[in-house]
């Protein structure tokens with residue numbers, strides 16, 4: 001299997017296509033496009049024949065791992081199976097061949113889809129209205145922070161510049177808050193692994209913009225004091241942001257809107273079964289409570305009788321946050337999933353996700369230390385700290401050992417507050433046999449750590465790619481090909 005890049009395989013004059021002879025006068029790109037943006041020379045693209053390109057990508061794909069190939073318990077990422085009916089809907093010509101600049105009357109079905117999906121997501125989360133424009137979770141967070149800002153500006157409360165973020169939060173939360181110009185105030189988790197009112201109290205003043213929370217949090221634990229927290233934040237004039245990337249534990253059971261949240265983003269590419277990984281495309285819709293609706297991005301999709309329209313009539317809007325209307329076909333997949341599952345199906349998915357996580361947790365906690373030993377939601381966090389002390393084998397060694405067994409590693413070293421963390425999320429779509437095999441493999445790796453630690457330090461030893469130099473890759477990344 002060749003490791004060469006397409007550029008290195010290139011041979012002058014090779015072609016993978018045949019164009020018909022030109023039957024119109026040739027135009028000079030410098031004239032048509034204009035010299036200011038037209039390059040002086042054509043791009044140095046590789047020149048290859050079709051079979052080479054096909055083999056190149058097929059060989060790369062065979063080295064890859066995906067949820068269609070095996071178990072993928074990557075905590076906080078909800079790698080649930082993506083039903084193929086979603087793909088069927090997204091490949092209907094009426095959806096995939098529309099152009100974003102087509103007249104409204106010719107894309108009524110697509111507008112209806114955006115409107116229907118927004119209202120379904122509002123129903124699921126208990127929010128008032130939203131936007132489907134944001135293309136990822138972090139993009140949703142950024143949009144949410146802009147909405148916070150607009151709300152305080154309207155009220156003349158520009159002093160409110162502090163955002164509370166719990167220490168267990170997903171890394172994108174403090175990043176989004178900081179990039180939006182807020183001052184990030186980190187508060188520690190208490191002995192239960194939860195946000196406590198005591199930790200919150202010192203920050204409840206007129207400089208508070210609000211709090212960013214995920215519930216269940218990244219330890220897989222439900223914030224039991226959420227109603228008191230939301231009351232306290234609202235009483236001091238702040239807003240609540242819900243990171244709903246992982247709604248998979250509570251979908252159809254409890255609603256962020258009912259908990260008092262003002263803004264929420266969802267990751268359709270996690271909870272709502274659209275594919276993710278490799279950087280997208282995703283969809284991270286933002287939904288808001290009534291008082292933030294006037295600030296939502298434009299255009300909105302509105303309904304009058306049977307007619308759907310784009311509406312730009314929102315004078316206090318934060319404006320556009322993406323080109324056109326977001327990743328439309330991802331939204332088609334999500335609506336398909338919701339319609340196929342129905343209310344009961346969505347609820348059942350959450351229940352099964354929680355059951356599967358607790359089943360794994362119960363079988364693995366005798367071997368790997370469980371920091372917060374209570375019933376979890378859709379995921380749980382083990383620690384390999386004891387194993388490391390006794391054998392030198394770390395969380396990352398266990399992760400590499402799993403790769404040899406055809407299982408994707410869990411999330412490691414996150415959340416930061418658990419040393420040698422292994423964060424496991426099985427999702428609802430796995431069979432009992434798959435869960436049992438994972439337990440067996442985890443037991444086997446634990447035994448191997450004591451009996452033959454050196455072999456585990458070298459894992460994976462019989463895969464297409466062996467143990468990579470993480471530090472080298474991070475410190476000296478080579479992401480460009482140089483000719």
Ligand SMILES: *Cc1c(COP(=O)(O)O)cnc(C)c1O
Pocket residue numbers: 076077135136137138139170172214243245246267282284
């Ligand atoms: C995945 C995730 C995000 C970020 O979502 P992206 O689509 O990758 O930007 C944010 N918060 C939590 C809790 C997540 O799990």
